[in-house]
Amino acid sequence: MTGTMCGDVTEPAELVPGLVERVNGRGPYALVGSRCPDCGATVFPSVVRCPYCQGQPLRQGVGAAGSLYTYTVVRTRAPFGLPEPYAVGYVDLDGSGLRVFGLIDPAMADELTVGQRVEVGLMRLGVDGQGRPCLRPVFRSEHPTASEVGR
Amino acid sequence: MSGEVYIAGIGSTAFGRQPDVSLLELAAEAGRRALADAGIKPADVGIGFFANALAGKLFGDLTIGQNVFAALGMSRLPIANVENACTSGSTAFYLACLAVRAGEVDCAMVIGAEKMCVPQLGLLSSGDSELDTLLGLVTPASFAMRARRHMAEFGTTVEQLAQVSVKNRSHGVLNALAQFRSEVSLGEVLASPMIADPLTRFQSCPIADGASALIVCSESMARRLGARITVRAATLSTGNYDNPQDMVRWRTDREGVEKAYEIAGVGPADLDVIECHDAFTIAEILHYEALGLCPVGEGGRLVAEGVTALGGSKPVNVSGGLLARGHPVGATGVEQIVELTRQLRGNAGARQVHGARLGLAHCMGGDRAADTKSMTVAVLAA
Numbered sequence: 001m002t003g004t005m006c007g008d009v010t011e012p013a014e015l016v017p018g019l020v021e022r023v024n025g026r027g028p029y030a031l032v033g034s035r036c037p038d039c040g041a042t043v044f045p046s047v048v049r050c051p052y053c054q055g056q057p058l059r060q061g062v063g064a065a066g067s068l069y070t071y072t073v074v075r076t077r078a079p080f081g082l083p084e085p086y087a088v089g090y091v092d093l094d095g096s097g098l099r100v101f102g103l104i105d106p107a108m109a110d111e112l113t114v115g116q117r118v119e120v121g122l123m124r125l126g127v128d129g130q131g132r133p134c135l136r137p138v139f140r141s142e143h144p145t146a147s148e149v150g151r
Numbered sequence: 152m153s154g155e156v157y158i159a160g161i162g163s164t165a166f167g168r169q170p171d172v173s174l175l176e177l178a179a180e181a182g183r184r185a186l187a188d189a190g191i192k193p194a195d196v197g198i199g200f201f202a203n204a205l206a207g208k209l210f211g212d213l214t215i216g217q218n219v220f221a222a223l224g225m226s227r228l229p230i231a232n233v234e235n236a237c238t239s240g241s242t243a244f245y246l247a248c249l250a251v252r253a254g255e256v257d258c259a260m261v262i263g264a265e266k267m268c269v270p271q272l273g274l275l276s277s278g279d280s281e282l283d284t285l286l287g288l289v290t291p292a293s294f295a296m297r298a299r300r301h302m303a304e305f306g307t308t309v310e311q312l313a314q315v316s317v318k319n320r321s322h323g324v325l326n327a328l329a330q331f332r333s334e335v336s337l338g339e340v341l342a343s344p345m346i347a348d349p350l351t352r353f354q355s356c357p358i359a360d361g362a363s364a365l366i367v368c369s370e371s372m373a374r375r376l377g378a379r380i381t382v383r384a385a386t387l388s389t390g391n392y393d394n395p396q397d398m399v400r401w402r403t404d405r406e407g408v409e410k411a412y413e414i415a416g417v418g419p420a421d422l423d424v425i426e427c428h429d430a431f432t433i434a435e436i437l438h439y440e441a442l443g444l445c446p447v448g449e450g451g452r453l454v455a456e457g458v459t460a461l462g463g464s465k466p467v468n469v470s471g472g473l474l475a476r477g478h479p480v481g482a483t484g485v486e487q488i489v490e491l492t493r494q495l496r497g498n499a500g501a502r503q504v505h506g507a508r509l510g511l512a513h514c515m516g517g518d519r520a521a522d523t524k525s526m527t528v529a530v531l532a533a
């Protein structure tokens with residue numbers, strides 16, 4: 001299957017609830033990690049205890065956009081019902097400076113370059129461990145594509 | 152500092168698709184060959200380590216080492232099963248060296264084996280429940296992203312990447328135990344199906360069934376047996392997982408190598424023969440740079456100039472490496488050390504590196520947060 005933008009009435013569940021949140025409830029999507037008030041460490045994904053000092057971290061947005069550090073387009077048999085091919089990459093997030101792995105909007109697979117700007121989104125993409133369609137966080141072009149504009 | 156550790160015996164099966172041979176039979180055959188090579192009896196072995204990565208997942212089998220050693224008539228000694236992804240075998244070797252160096256035993260045996268050419272293998276990842284896996288991080292993708300970044304930062308070309316496969320396949324022609332024994336051209340490597348851009352199928356190591364075994368022993372036992380290959384360093388490192396990770400200046404790789412160089416009292420200029428973890432072509436190029444065979448960013452040029460080919464000044468993976476010999480995960484880390492032992496004994500036949508006195512084996516396993524989970528280095532001397 002190919003990914004389609006979420007937003008229809010039959011919207012499936014998020015693969016990992018809480019991984020992505022809208023800034024202030026309705027702004028752009030941001031990845032959510034943890035910040036430790038004791039040692040200041042910021043990590044993604046979120047953790048129950050700080051890996052550096054075992055302090056109790058708070059949920060914290062770690063970035064809504066960034067630049068592509070590297071990428072690849074995977075052309076093997078795709079796991080979890082992901083599209084074939086599918087694109088993945090590491091993104092340097094604005095603000096936190098974390099370098100985070102994630103899926104890239106499959107529509108961008110043929111036009112990726114190191115350094116390009118991307119933003120965090122949530123797409124209906126693949127299935128979960130039980131085979132149910134689900135929403136996965138993705139990196140997508142910072143400006144809406146034509147298909148999104150028409151939605 | 153306690154006593155020196157020696158390699159007393161080596162044994163391997165052929166690597167490749169072996170549908171009619173069980174994991175236990177593969178492992179036991181490698182073990183029999185190592186015992187015979189050392190000229191010792193099972194009762195001479197004080198502790199056994201069995202390395203395997205996938206049987207739990209593929210067959211639901213656990214604590215297989217006891218079955219393997221029992222098949223060799225070894226049932227009362229301490230036995231431990233070791234899983235550390237692609238470094239399972241070299242981690243077992245590390246533990247065996249610890250046991251001998253500590254004076255706990257005079258002789259330790261390591262057997263690494265894998266049977267993975269089975270329909271249920273599926274895609275290899277770093278863990279089915281990890282977030283990165285759920286987001287599509289399969290093993291080739293992890294190395295493809297390093298390759299893409301290396302190309303963007305240093306101008307490394309797809310031809311330089313492909314040259315690693317051309318070189319290692321040409322070495323595999325000379326290794327009777329290797330899975331692939333035919334040459335490939337640069338054009339064939341580049342024209343093979345794309346796995347994860349920019350890595351093609353012929354730049355990815357093949358899965359294989361196979362087993363390798365080692366006997367390590369103390370100085371006094373080595374003198375008795377006439378064994379003369381010494382272990383100058385055997386190290387095990389773990390990733391740091393700091394964020395951000397520089398994916399082309401691999402800190403864990405470099406630090407792991409430096410630790411081994413320091414223990415052995417050697418540097419890259421001293422090495423005569425190297426086996427490294429070329430699961431994908433880019434991995435070998437990154438390891439050149441971590442090993443200090445060339446400055447960071449120049450690994451592509453090094454292979455293109457022939458420096459790391461048999462006959463070059465720093466031959467790497469003259470066994471064929473993972474790319475030609477095949478990669479039975481639990482056996483690989485053991486087989487690298489077996490190959491160095493053959494080279495340092497001067498028994499490597501058509502692929503012998505002439506006058507080899509010092510060898511290094513480098514292995515990596517697992518993937519976490521853009522870092523490796525496990526890394527081993529062994530330095531052996533004649």
Ligand SMILES: [Zn+2]
Pocket residue numbers: 036037038039040041050051052053054055
């Ligand atoms: Zn902390």
